[in-house]
Amino acid sequence: MATVSLERVRKVYPNGHIGVDNASFDIADGELLVLVGPSGCGKTTLLRMIAGLEPITSGSLRIDGRTVNDIAPKDRDVAMVFQNYALYPHMTVAENLGFGLHLRGKRQDEIDRRVHEAAKWLELEHRLDARPAALSGGQRQRVALGRALVREPKVFLLDEPLSNLDARLRLSMRVEIARLHRQLGTTTIYVTHDQVEAMTLGERIVVFDGGKIQQIDTPMNLYHQPANLFVAGFLGSPAMNLLRGRLLPENGWHLSMPHASIPLRLSPQQEAALQTWNGSEVVLGVRPEDLQPTASNTAALEAKVEVIEPVGNEIFLNLRFGDKAIVSRVPPHDVSAPGSVLQLSITTDRQHFFDAESGTRIV
Numbered sequence: 290m291a292t293v294s295l296e297r298v299r300k301v302y303p304n305g306h307i308g309v310d311n312a313s314f315d316i317a318d319g320e321l322l323v324l325v326g327p328s329g330c331g332k333t334t335l336l337r338m339i340a341g342l343e344p345i346t347s348g349s350l351r352i353d354g355r356t357v358n359d360i361a362p363k364d365r366d367v368a369m370v371f372q373n374y375a376l377y378p379h380m381t382v383a384e385n386l387g388f389g390l391h392l393r394g395k396r397q398d399e400i401d402r403r404v405h406e407a408a409k410w411l412e413l414e415h416r417l418d419a420r421p422a423a424l425s426g427g428q429r430q431r432v433a434l435g436r437a438l439v440r441e442p443k444v445f446l447l448d449e450p451l452s453n454l455d456a457r458l459r460l461s462m463r464v465e466i467a468r469l470h471r472q473l474g475t476t477t478i479y480v481t482h483d484q485v486e487a488m489t490l491g492e493r494i495v496v497f498d499g500g501k502i503q504q505i506d507t508p509m510n511l512y513h514q515p516a517n518l519f520v521a522g523f524l525g526s527p528a529m530n531l532l533r534g535r536l537l538p539e540n541g542w543h544l545s546m547p548h549a550s551i552p553l554r555l556s557p558q559q560e561a562a563l564q565t566w567n568g569s570e571v572v573l574g575v576r577p578e579d580l581q582p583t584a585s586n587t588a589a590l591e592a593k594v595e596v597i598e599p600v601g602n603e604i605f606l607n608l609r610f611g612d613k614a615i616v617s618r619v620p621p622h623d624v625s626a627p628g629s630v631l632q633l634s635i636t637t638d639r640q641h642f643f644d645a646e647s648g649t650r651i652v
Contacts, residue, residue: 291318291352291353291366291443291444291476292315292316292317292318292351292352292353292354292476293315293316293339293350293351293352293444293476293478294314294315294316294349294350294351294352295312295313295314295315295335295339295348295349295350295351296313296348296349296350296351297311297312297313297347297348297349298311298312298313298335298338298345298347298348298349298350299311299312299345299346299347299348300331300334300335300338300343300345300346300500301346301347307500308331308334308500309331309334309335309338309500310331310499310500310501311348311501312335312348312502313348313502314495314502314505316476316478317476318476319474319475319476320476320477320492320493321467321470321477321479321490321491321492322477322478322479322491322492322493322494322495323478323479323480323481323486323487323490323491323493323494323495324336324478324479324480324481324494324495324497325480325481325482325483325484325486325487325491325494325495325496325497325523326482326496326497326498326503326523327482327498327523328482330497330498330499330500331497331499331500331501332480332482332495332497333448333449333480334500335497336369336446336448336478336480337448338350339352339367339444339446339478340362340365340367340369340446341357341360341361341362341365341367342362342369345358352365352366352367352443352444353443365444366442366443366444367442367443367444367445367446368389368436368437368438368440368442368444368445368446369437369445369446369447369448370433370434370436370437370445370446370447370448370450371433371448371450372448372449372450372452372453373453374421374429374430374432374433374453375433376421376429376432376433376436377421378420378421378422379420380420380421381417381418381419381420382408382413382416382417382418382419382420382421382424382432383404383408383417383418385421385432385436386403386404386407386408386417386432386435386436386439387400387401387403387404387439388436389436389439389440390403390404390439390440400439403439403441404417404435404439406439407435407438407439408435410435410438410469410472411431411432411434411435411438411465411469412431413428413431413432413435416428426453426454426455426458427454427458427461427462430450430451430453430454430458430462431462431465433450434450434465434466434469438469438473442475443475443476444475444476444477444478445475445476445477445478446477446478446480447466447477447478447479447480448480449480449481449482450462450466450479451463451481451483451486452481452482452483459483459486463486463489463490466479466490467489467490479491484523484524484525484526485526487508487524488508488511488512488524489508491508492507493505493506493507494506494507494508494511496511496519496520496523496524498519498523503516503517503519503520504516504517504520511524512524512525513639514650515529515574515641515650516649516650517643517647517648517649517650518531518572518574518643518648519648521574521641521643521650525576525577527577527605527616527618528616529574529575529576529577529641530574530575530576530577530580530613530615530616531572531573531574531643532544532546532551532572532573532574532575532610532613532615533546533570533571533572533573533645534546534551534570534571534573535568535569535570535571536563536566536567536568536569536570536571537550537567537568538567541553542555542560542563544571544573546611547611547612548611548612549590549610549611551573551589551590551635552589553573553589553635553640554589554635554637555637555640556637556638558652559637559640559642559652562642562651562652563642563651563652566642566651569645570645570646571642571643571644571645571651572642572643572644572645572648573640573641573642574640574641574642574643575615575635575636575639575640575641576618576639577605577616577617577618578618579635579636579639579640580615580616580617580618580633580634580635581617581619581633581634581636582617582619582624582625582631582632582633582634583632583633583634584632585632587634588632588633588634589633589634589635590610590632590633590635591610591630591631591632591633592608592609592610592615592630592631592633593608593609593610593628593629593630593631594606594607594608594624594625594626594627594628594629594630594631595607595608595609595614595627596627597624597626597627599621601621602621603618603619603620603621604618604619604620604621604624605617605618606618606619606624606631608631608633617631617633
């Protein structure tokens with residue numbers, strides 16, 4: 290196991306494109322850290338720099354206190370699991386699992402021991418003689434994980450390892466990866482574009498966009514205290530409702546929008562933070578679960594029901610508020626039909642306010 294430390298790590302391509310811009314963070318010994326962001330944001334580039342597959346333009350990368358910027362990938366003691374599995378089709382499961390150990394000159398009895406241990410962890414003991422073509426997608430992914438496990442590296446690097454699986458397999462493999470990490474305690478860096486994977490797997494999450502770190506925190510802190518509009522809109526399913534308007538204190542605080550004025554019930558902390566924003570453009574963020582049908586005398590806004598999505602234990606109400614599409618998450622009970630108008634309240638202590646220009650959080 291090992292610590293990993295990045296200090297102002299940059300990747301600049303020959304054409305001037307900045308793939309990663311001044312990434313700085315530390316990963317604790319045994320931590321599972323997730324890098325999450327949309328396609329093209331730089332998260333896989335950063336993972337490949339940690340693996341040594343992509344040269345670092347500037348900055349410092351240390352593994353267990355040793356600077357490894359110019360160290361060859363094979364000498365960094367890391368193991369990477371790729372999105373496409375990268376299994377050898379002519380080899381059996383056992384041969385695929387042990388191939389890297391053969392290259393490192395390990396004794397056959399040591400290889401056999403590690404292969405059988407990994408196969409037991411991953412429930413592949415009965416498939417050791419099979420070739421990849423005879424395996425399911427989930428089994429192939431477990432072989433790819435096992436090939437990294439047998440190396441017993443200091444750091445695991447996982448690059449979107451579940452993206453080729455169907456929804457049910459992704460769920461079971463998420464549980465499997467979490468279980469293995471808990472058992473082995475190996476420092477792990479996991480890259481994904483799936484915010485649900487990030488929230489359920491990561492002890493901490495690094496949110497990336499445009500090559501830059503937007504926020505680093507625990508999953509629930511990111512959800513409840515997003516640092517900016519990108520994080521607020523990216524994490525959460527359905528996404529946070531974002532309403533832009535001018536903050537006015539007429540007869541109590543209001544968010545003045547082109548088609549409506551939303552009365553705001555503010556906590557003392559919110560009111561204090563917003564005093565200097567009188568007359569300014571802000572964005573009000575409300576999670577779907579904090580936008581609830583209510584009696585008209587407590588309503589902040591009214592919206593028309595467009596689409597109802599029952600998903601079992603809850604219902605998503607897709608609503609139209611002026612020219613804005615918004616979503617309310619409600620319990621699975623009788624709801625108004627499409628086309629009806631609902632009065633909606635906003636949970637006071639769960640409102641989020643952002644600077645409309647910079648996108649940074651106000652309170």
